[in-house]
Each structure stands twice: as structure tokens, then as C-alpha cells.
Amino acid sequence: MTPRETLEHWQKNGRKVVHEADAKDLIQQIGIPVPDRDPAKGRCVAKLCHDDYPHKSDHGLVRLGLSPEAAKVATDEMAQRYPGGTALIETMEENSVAEWIVGCKRDDTFGPIVLAGPGGILVELIDAAEIRLAPADPQTTEAMVKSGPGARLLSGLRGADPADSGALADLISRISVFFAENADLISEIEINPVMVRADGKGLVAADALIVLAPVAEEQGSLA
Amino acid sequence: MANSNANQPGDGRPSRAEALDVLFNPRSIAVVGASRTKGKLGQAVLALLKKNGYGGKIIPVNPSGGEIEGLQAVRSLDEIEGAVDVVVLATPVGIALDALEACKALDVKMVVGVTSGFSEAGDDGHENEARLRRIMHDAPFYLIGPNCEGVVKPSADLQLTFSPMFDGLRPGPVAMISQSGALAGLMALRLGERGVGINAIVSSGNETDLTAADLLDYLGNDPETRVVLCYVEELREGRRFVEAARRLTDAGKHVVAVKGGRSRAGSRAVQSHTGAMAGDDRVISAIFRETGVIRARESVAAVDAVTALAAGRKPAGKRVGIISVTGGLGVEMTDLAESAGFEVPVLAETTQTALSQYVPFYGSVTNPVDLTGVVLANPTYVGRCLEAVAADPGVDIAIAIVTFVPDQLFIEALAEAYEKTDKPVLIIWTGSARSDASDEAFRERAVPVYDSPARAASGLAALMAMQGEVA
Numbered sequence: 001m002t003p004r005e006t007l008e009h010w011q012k013n014g015r016k017v018v019h020e021a022d023a024k025d026l027i028q029q030i031g032i033p034v035p036d037r038d039p040a041k042g043r044c045v046a047k048l049c050h051d052d053y054p055h056k057s058d059h060g061l062v063r064l065g066l067s068p069e070a071a072k073v074a075t076d077e078m079a080q081r082y083p084g085g086t087a088l089i090e091t092m093e094e095n096s097v098a099e100w101i102v103g104c105k106r107d108d109t110f111g112p113i114v115l116a117g118p119g120g121i122l123v124e125l126i127d128a129a130e131i132r133l134a135p136a137d138p139q140t141t142e143a144m145v146k147s148g149p150g151a152r153l154l155s156g157l158r159g160a161d162p163a164d165s166g167a168l169a170d171l172i173s174r175i176s177v178f179f180a181e182n183a184d185l186i187s188e189i190e191i192n193p194v195m196v197r198a199d200g201k202g203l204v205a206a207d208a209l210i211v212l213a214p215v216a217e218e219q220g221s222l223a
Numbered sequence: 224m225a226n227s228n229a230n231q232p233g234d235g236r237p238s239r240a241e242a243l244d245v246l247f248n249p250r251s252i253a254v255v256g257a258s259r260t261k262g263k264l265g266q267a268v269l270a271l272l273k274k275n276g277y278g279g280k281i282i283p284v285n286p287s288g289g290e291i292e293g294l295q296a297v298r299s300l301d302e303i304e305g306a307v308d309v310v311v312l313a314t315p316v317g318i319a320l321d322a323l324e325a326c327k328a329l330d331v332k333m334v335v336g337v338t339s340g341f342s343e344a345g346d347d348g349h350e351n352e353a354r355l356r357r358i359m360h361d362a363p364f365y366l367i368g369p370n371c372e373g374v375v376k377p378s379a380d381l382q383l384t385f386s387p388m389f390d391g392l393r394p395g396p397v398a399m400i401s402q403s404g405a406l407a408g409l410m411a412l413r414l415g416e417r418g419v420g421i422n423a424i425v426s427s428g429n430e431t432d433l434t435a436a437d438l439l440d441y442l443g444n445d446p447e448t449r450v451v452l453c454y455v456e457e458l459r460e461g462r463r464f465v466e467a468a469r470r471l472t473d474a475g476k477h478v479v480a481v482k483g484g485r486s487r488a489g490s491r492a493v494q495s496h497t498g499a500m501a502g503d504d505r506v507i508s509a510i511f512r513e514t515g516v517i518r519a520r521e522s523v524a525a526v527d528a529v530t531a532l533a534a535g536r537k538p539a540g541k542r543v544g545i546i547s548v549t550g551g552l553g554v555e556m557t558d559l560a561e562s563a564g565f566e567v568p569v570l571a572e573t574t575q576t577a578l579s580q581y582v583p584f585y586g587s588v589t590n591p592v593d594l595t596g597v598v599l600a601n602p603t604y605v606g607r608c609l610e611a612v613a614a615d616p617g618v619d620i621a622i623a624i625v626t627f628v629p630d631q632l633f634i635e636a637l638a639e640a641y642e643k644t645d646k647p648v649l650i651i652w653t654g655s656a657r658s659d660a661s662d663e664a665f666r667e668r669a670v671p672v673y674d675s676p677a678r679a680a681s682g683l684a685a686l687m688a689m690q691g692e693v694a
Contacts (some may be wrong), residue, residue, distance in 0.1 A: 113510070190496060
């Protein structure tokens, strides 16, 4: 199935919020890197993904720094508490120098827009996100990662390595194009956080969320 | 005019651009509700049309017929023989809707609905709104409004409005689109007082048919337009609006917009951080900035910005040279300029030497230049000092500050200095001694004049946006 067919299929099945594991499968198809799944060794992240519980940490559905074996035990325990979820065990990303939020939504006035700014806990702390019309071409997103207070974080504060802002700009553009092409099916899409590594070393999407558009809204708004 | 104004498929109307061309240069206008009774909308519309010298045919429409304002009235629209370019509806809402319906049988290009009582009237206007939409559904013409103050085009001596706020405007580079008629009047009057020329003004009202996006596209394409000033409360076609704005700004023109009110849809539940972070006001600021729209926080600041942009002088950089007849105002202007991201650099030595001829030892020839009150003894000195600062290669924008000089000669000296440079110059005149007669020297040259450093700073900020650095 193409990504669009997948979205249509989900919408037809009555899904509203698409959980992390499925959202990551989809964004991987449009060229966005995600962590390795079910690694044989190394430190892992264990999660249980469930459409009804998108804020996993609030329900104890995320555990960090486990061995592959301990991760399996952890997801089994989570699945007992929240039946119907999908277990997700991934390599834990430990080489990032910046965490970013990248999201798209339909604005009531301007239609599809894309937002990018400092992610993780900084989302709550500072009001530094940059916003543009979606789709945003690579030239626009390159300017975006060089604008506002977030640009200083990416360039490396107090001797820190500068982040791979080129890879980040590429991700922002890709997600904005995908969203704008499918804004009849998606009302919000968000990657938070994007773990951005040092310059030249790329990035991975550590979490992702898709909110599907209600079917009625789709028919009313797209002419 | 522009092919981007093409219609929806299946629309039997002429193109929007063709209809708007007719609106701004009509051969004939019918005023429905024309009246002899002072205080009625139709009386005011007819009187203002005549008073401002409109040269086309005016047809008053009044059920009792006879002569109104010296013109032969018809009893109803269907008595009109031949085409009528524009019909103005200036009656109570029921009669206006009947007249709108009657327009369908005539050869009409554009209707201007001054009448109120539609969606803006809440539940009471609901039925009227529904009937309005039914009539417009297959109408062969376009509608401005309803619930608007009308249309003004100074170069065509055209005042289709009941408001006296648009009297005596001179033709020029500024187009205005306002969803509020009162704010259009406020801004027009103040621009007129400063001599800023107006290309066209449209009070767009409820925008049942033609929207701010349609009008921005049309007026922006007009070669006479340099700046478009917009007051909007609800951008119904926001994407088209900013796309039109981007075309204008790419072409070197400017859009200054005031966005009033908060969107009612803003409270919709969101699931993601993105939804919560991208609140309505932040999105508007960001997308306006992206598309080159200069956002002013309120209407007077917008007028201040437009005043600077209308002069059409583009600064090469952000270095400001300030001369002042008083130290305090020079300091305040310097503070405001620097906090807005401008530099107030030390002037070149040759400039300082030139200034020393006029400035006493207790003044200052650095920057801001304190001319002291001594220069007031000789009108030509102020002009020479402004010329010297504007000619400094290290200055991109010159500001001259004057307080209470009552002398016409000072104004002429400054106006002449303004003409001797092609750099942007802003004048700050804090006193009330300027008479209409003496001000004319500024107005006829469209010199940007402000009454305080803070308001000049709004003009400065707009000039910065002209460089594409800040919006």
C-alpha cells in the first residue's frame, strides 16, 4: 500500500489517533529515519503503543535504557495492563545533540502549515517554534532552521557540537510536503522529538503521532 | 486586467478584474435610496458623489420620483433604460434585497451594498443573509459588502460612500481594503492629512461575494499601487490572501495589514503539541512574515508605516542620521531606532565640519545632532543641516526633528532638503504651529511627517521591512 492508501485504510477503519509504531512505519516510507527495531544487543527503549493512549509516559508505557531481554519483559508487562497495544522495542538514540519538534496542522485561516522548534521538555519552556505554510520547499526550511532562538541551539551553545541542521531542514520539508498532499486525510502529524545528531551524522524520529481527519470534515473542506 | 482574476468554472459573470475596472471608472451609477432627507444614507451618498465632482451619469432611484439634488430620479430600477455600470444600495435591508433582485434583469456590472442587517446582525439578520446568498448565487454581477461604507477612487472623482471621512483625498500610490468602514475612514483621513496619495479605497464589509483576497489581488496588480493597507478581522480566504500578498511583495510592492479580533475557531480541541503551539495569533504573525506582509498592531501604527512606504524611497541599509532642535527628542528617537534594530552611527568628519558652520559650541555634531534653538534664528540652517546629514555616505535614513517653529520658511527649507536627496527622510514635528497653508509644502511632496518619535519609529520599522530583514 502507498502511504496515502494506508491513511485511507486507517480512516475507513475508524481510527482517529494513529499510534507511534504505525506512524513510524508510515513516515519511514517517505524517507524519514527511525530507530532500529528489535535490536539483538545494546541499550533499548521499550514502549507500548496504543491509539487510545497517545501520551505514553503518563501511563508508564515508556522505559529507557533496557537490555533487549529486559525490554521484552517490560513490554509484556505493559501489554497486560493495556490490552490491544503494539509493543515497540527500539535502539535507544544516545548520540543526539538537539531534540526538535516538527509538526503540521491545518490552520483555520491559512490551511496546511508546518511548525518546527526546540522539542522535548523545551516545548513547554520556550516559545521558539518557527511556522511556515505547508508545503515548505527545502530553501524555506533551510531558512527556518536558521531563524529564531532555536537556530542558536542548533549551532551549538557553549562549545557543543553543531547539529545536523541540513538533515533537519530536509525532514521538515518532507513532512510538510507529505502533509499538504494528504491534508484531507490528516488533521495533525507530529514528530516529537526528532533526535538530531552532530553535523553530518543525520537524525532519527524518536516519537511520532498522526491524528486523522474525521470523514465528514474531509468531504466538506477540500474543494 | 489580470488573468489571475479568472472566475470559478460555470460562473456566468465577467471576470472580477473586468468588473472591478468598471467599478473604479463607472460611466453611470444608480443610487437606490437617493433622498432629499438629510440624515438618510442615500442622501449622503448622492451629495458626496456630486460634491466630489463625479463626471459620469448619476441616476437617483426613489419611489416618489421627481428631482433630487438637481437630478431627475427614476421611481424604480426597471425604469432605467440601457446599461448601468454600478448600483449602490442605500436603503433599509428589505428594499435593498428587492433592488438587488431587480438588478438581475438589468445590465449591471457591480453592486455596492451599503445597507446593513445581514450576518452581522446575528439571528435578526439570518433570513436577510439567506436571501442575499440566494440572489447572489446566480447573479450576473459582483457585490461589494453588504454592511460597508463604500468605494472611493480619487483619480476618478469617485466617492461612493455616505461617510465624509474620505473627502479631499489626492490620487496616489496607496490602496486600502478594510472590513471595517469606520477604520477605513480613520486611516484615510489621517493619510489625507499627511498628503499621502490614495489610489483606491474599498470598505469590503461582510464580504459575502468579493473578499479581501480578491481585492488585494486586483489592487496589487494595478500599476498605480505601491502599498496596500488592509484592515481585516476574519480572513475567509487566508491562503489566497497571503499568496496574493506574496506576488505583490515579490514585485517590490508592500502590504501592511492590521488583523483585528480573535478567530472564533481557535478553541477547537487539538491532540498534539503542534496544535497547541500554533495558536491563531502566532500563526498569523508567522505567515504574514513569511509572505512579506508587514503586520501593524493597530490602525494608527499602520498609517505610520504606510506613510513611510508611500514615499517610495528604499533605504540601502539601517544606519540612521538624526538632527534635532532639542537634545531630548533626539535621544528618544535614538533609543527607539536602536531598539528597533537600527544603528545611529557617528557621522563622517566632513559632515561634522559642514554642520559646525551652523551648530553652536554647546550643541552636538555627532549623532544625534543637537542643532540647539540657535538654528531657529535662520530657517535655511535647518535645511542645510538635513542636507548635510542625508548626504553623509554612512547614513541610509535621515530624520529631522522640529518642535514649535511657526514659520513657513522652515517647512519649505526642510521640504527642499527632502527633494535634494533620494534617501528616505522622516520629519518629526511635535508642535501644533503648523498651519494648513504651511503644511502644503510637505503634502504636495508627500514628505512623511510624524508628530512624535514613537510614531516615526513605526515608519522606520516599515522601512526595515522594505529591506526584507524584518517584517
